[in-house]
Amino acid sequence: MNKKKVVIIGAGPAGLTAAYELLKRGGFDVTVLEETKVVGGISRTVNYKGNRMDMGGHRFFSKVPEVNAWWDEMLPMMKRNRLSRIFFDQKFFDYPITLKFKTLKNLGFGTTIIVGFSYLKSAIFKRKEKSLEDFYINRFGKKLYSLFFENYTENLWGRHPREISPEWGAQRVKGLSILAILKDIIGKKFRRKNRKVETSLIEEFLYPKYGPGEMWETAAKRITEKNGKIIFEAKAAKIKRSKNNAVAAVVYRKDGKDFTVKCDYVISSMPVKDLVAAMDDVPEKCAKIANGLPYRSFKTVGVLCKRMALSKERMIPDNWVYVHDRSVRMGRFQIFNNWSPYLVKDSKTVWLGLEYFCDEGDDFWKMKDKDFAALAIDEMLKLKLIKNKKDVLDYHVERVKKAYPAYFDTYNQFDVLRKYLDKIPNLYLVGRNGQHHYNNMDHSMCTAFEAVKNIASGDCEKNNIWGVNTEKEYHESKK
Ligand SMILES: Cc1cc2nc3c(=O)[nH]c(=O)nc-3n(C[C@H](O)[C@H](O)[C@H](O)COP(=O)(O)OP(=O)(O)OC[C@H]3O[C@@H](n4cnc5c(N)ncnc54)[C@H](O)[C@@H]3O)c2cc1C
Numbered sequence: 001m002n003k004k005k006v007v008i009i010g011a012g013p014a015g016l017t018a019a020y021e022l023l024k025r026g027g028f029d030v031t032v033l034e035e036t037k038v039v040g041g042i043s044r045t046v047n048y049k050g051n052r053m054d055m056g057g058h059r060f061f062s063k064v065p066e067v068n069a070w071w072d073e074m075l076p077m078m079k080r081n082r083l084s085r086i087f088f089d090q091k092f093f094d095y096p097i098t099l100k101f102k103t104l105k106n107l108g109f110g111t112t113i114i115v116g117f118s119y120l121k122s123a124i125f126k127r128k129e130k131s132l133e134d135f136y137i138n139r140f141g142k143k144l145y146s147l148f149f150e151n152y153t154e155n156l157w158g159r160h161p162r163e164i165s166p167e168w169g170a171q172r173v174k175g176l177s178i179l180a181i182l183k184d185i186i187g188k189k190f191r192r193k194n195r196k197v198e199t200s201l202i203e204e205f206l207y208p209k210y211g212p213g214e215m216w217e218t219a220a221k222r223i224t225e226k227n228g229k230i231i232f233e234a235k236a237a238k239i240k241r242s243k244n245n246a247v248a249a250v251v252y253r254k255d256g257k258d259f260t261v262k263c264d265y266v267i268s269s270m271p272v273k274d275l276v277a278a279m280d281d282v283p284e285k286c287a288k289i290a291n292g293l294p295y296r297s298f299k300t301v302g303v304l305c306k307r308m309a310l311s312k313e314r315m316i317p318d319n320w321v322y323v324h325d326r327s328v329r330m331g332r333f334q335i336f337n338n339w340s341p342y343l344v345k346d347s348k349t350v351w352l353g354l355e356y357f358c359d360e361g362d363d364f365w366k367m368k369d370k371d372f373a374a375l376a377i378d379e380m381l382k383l384k385l386i387k388n389k390k391d392v393l394d395y396h397v398e399r400v401k402k403a404y405p406a407y408f409d410t411y412n413q414f415d416v417l418r419k420y421l422d423k424i425p426n427l428y429l430v431g432r433n434g435q436h437h438y439n440n441m442d443h444s445m446c447t448a449f450e451a452v453k454n455i456a457s458g459d460c461e462k463n464n465i466w467g468v469n470t471e472k473e474y475h476e477s478k479k
Contacts, residue, residue, distance in 0.1 A: 003029040006455065007250045007261050009236045010034065010269035012041020013441045014431030016219040017070070018267045018448035023226040025456055030228040031261055033252050035235040038213075039220040041269075042403055042432070043441055045213025046302075048396040050345035053302045053353055055400050057320050057334045058212040059205035062442035066449060074218045077206040078340060083317055086148060088324035090384065095322055097140075097148055111143070118143040132161040135169035151326050156357050157296055157406060165407040168438065209342045212441070234259075236270055239279045239427075246426045265455050267448070269431035271295065271402050272417070282420070289417045292410030293436055295402040297360040298331070299367075301376045303352045304394040308335075309387040315350045328379040331355050349393060354380070360401045369397040405436040418466065425460040435466065443469035 006022055008015045011034035022028040038044050046053045060077060062068055071077065086093040091106045104112045119141030127134040132153065136145040153161045208214040220230055237258065238251035249262045268275050276282055276290035307314045320334045334353035336343040344351045354376045358364040367375075373395045380386050414436060421429060428451035429435050431444040439447065446468040454461055 001027065003027055004264045004455075005029045005262060006031070006265045006267065007236075007263040008032045008267045008269070009250070009275075010041060010431065010434070011039040011216075011220065011230055011232075012269055012431060012444070013043050013216060014269040014434060014444040014448045015041075015267065016216055016223065017445040018269075018430060018452055019223045019228050019230075020219055020226075021449060021452040022455070023223060023228050025452070028455075030223070031263075032223070032228065032230040033234040033236050033250065033261075034230060034232050035270075037232050039230070040213045040216035042400060043212040043216060045211030045343075046396070046398055048302055049394070051302065051304060051351050051396075052211045052213070052336070052343040053300070053351075053396065053398060054211045054213075054334065054336065054339060054343070055300065055398065056298070056355065056403065057339060057353075058207075058441065060207060060212070060215070060441070061205045064442055064446055067442045067445050070445065071206065071215065074222070075208055075215055077208050077215075080205055080207045080319070080339065082203050082205055082319055083338070084320045084322065085318055086322045086324050087383070088147070090325075092316075092321075093148070097144065107147075111147075115141060115143045115147075129166040132164040132166055132169050135166040136161065148324060152322060152324055152331070155326075155329070155331050156404075157408075158357065158359060159406075159408060163408055165411065168407045207340055209340055211340065211343055236268075236275075237278055239266070239275065241280070241424070245424055247424060263426075265426045265428070267428045267430055267451050267455075269429075269434035269444070269448075271405075271433035272421075272429065272436045275429075275434075276417070276421075286417050286420045289410045289413045293414075294406040294409045294411070295360065295433070296357055296404040296406055297365065297399065297401045298355055298357050298403050299365065299372060300353050300355045300398050300400065301373050302336075302396040302398070303354060303373075303377065303380065303392055305350050305352065305386055306391045306393065307386075308350055308352075309384055309391075314348075323383070325383060328382055329356055330376065330379050330383070331357050333385070352385075365399065372397055402433050405433050405438065407438075411436070422462045428454065428462065428465060430465065437469065439469050 004027060006028050008019050008030065011032050015032055016039060019030050019032050022030050042055055043058050044055060060071060084095050086095045093103055093106060097103060122137050122141045126138055129135050129138065136149045150161060157164060223230060234252040234254045236250050237253045239247055240249040240251065242248040247266045249260050250266060251258050251260050273290050273293045276287060308316060310316050315335055315337060317338060318335055319338050320332055322332050323330045332355045336351040336353060341347060377389060377392055421427065430447040430451050432439040435447060447465050450465040450468060
């Protein structure tokens with residue numbers, strides 16, 4: 001049988017899922033092009049001298065049975081409890097903010113009263129939601145917003161929430177609000193079966209023993225066992241089209257040379273901006289939109305230390321902590337021991353991941369590893385995460401480019417670009433940066449499932465792929 005040739009760009013969760021699904025169906029010759037030396041993309045795990053770093057902390061959680069079955073087929077995972085708090089003013093607050101006595105005590109009586117009145121005001125005088133700032137104020141009131149959302153959001157995106165589309169809030173915090181929090185508190189007392197819980201409140205998740213990379217390394221192994229080809233350090237650099245507008249071949253660059261792979265279909269999980277830049281004859285308007293799509297990147301330093309100073313124990317119990325103290329640049333820190341003890345080589349040490357948001361190529365991004373680590377360790381001392389520099393045993397720096405597709409600049413014209421790309425009959429855009437959509441691993445996988453279904457049925461339709469992760473509410477319970 002003449003197999004259909006499929007080129008998949010990117011060996012992250014979306015690309016690997018597409019490859020595995022095509023090979024399982026049979027009748028496809030699959031080549032995955034991966035720019036780096038490793039699989040997993042943003043969901044990779046880096047092994048530094050036996051200590052493993054998860055780039056940002058990846059919870060495995062999905063309401064889609066197909067995704068859970070897929071993970072199950074690949075790997076047994078551990079069930080973990082989530083604890084993530086906000087660190088502000090040398091005190092811990094629940095994340096998302098809860099209205100228990102401790103929160104109010106930490107805020108102080110005066111601030112609590114202001115928070116209450118400002119929430120009431122925002123509940124009565126609802127703002128028209130033109131920006132992320134409006135979105136937050138409508139749900140939390142101005143005071144709580146200014147304490148817990150304004151600075152953190154600006155640090156994360158490098159833009160004030162006033163400049164960011166409210167759509168990001170709808171994606172990220174879904175139906176979360178003071179009301180949702182109150183309902184959750186009441187719900188805990190009168191817990192019913194099949195209760196609905198907002199995504200940001202999900203408290204249990206699955207996690208591979210050796211981090212998310214273990215999932216994607218296993219998937220890659222299964223793909224090669226099924227005769228799928230993964231070419232590493234192969235950057236897709238040119239998308240060649242035939243006269244009928246369809247993609248005819250992908251040119252990739254490896255070791256300074258160009259190689260051409262002819263194909264019947266292309267599934268792309270590479271950033272839309274780069275994909276369009278690799279195409280010829282794109283209308284000027286579409287090229288401009290693609291070129292203006294913004295992303296946020298981050299740098300992270302794994303810090304191995306003897307103990308933390310914030311607790312009588314060796315470390316605090318959180319998986320990760322949001323840092324809202326604006327006297328430092330740090331955005332969050334992970335405590336990898338609490339994600340999985342198997343991530344840490346010596347259980348008598350604490351393995352932390354400090355995260356800093358920045359733009360790819362800016363001064364912070366380019367800062368030498370040793371200077372960046374020194375800055376981060378100084379901030380640990382400032383925040384009193386450690387008592388003494390001597391508590392630091394080792395460190396390792398990683399850069400994660402285009403970690404967050406951002407919803408500003410030309411994003412509001414994305415539909416025009418999408419319409420143009422959708423007309424290329426054999427090109428399917430999947431994943432997070434592939435769709436410029438704030439997709440988690442499970443959503444990214446679902447876009448791959450949909451693309452494979454369409455290819456297998458000979459369907460050039462794309463709406464079902466774009467339809468993933470667009471529902472207004474995202475609940476833990478199955479529909
Ligand atoms: C801080 C952080 C925390 C997160 N936490 C969670 C979580 O708890 N749970 C969850 O489900 N999700 C989480 N996510 C989201 C998750 O990381 C992504 O949804 C997922 O990795 C997206 O998969 P993908 O395959 O679409 O893209 P990616 O992971 O970005 O993979 C794309 C791949 O394509 C390759 N590539 C790019 N350009 C080219 C090119 N030109 N040629 C060849 N290859 C190319 C890249 O090297 C990469 O390997 C988190 C993300 C971040 C940033």
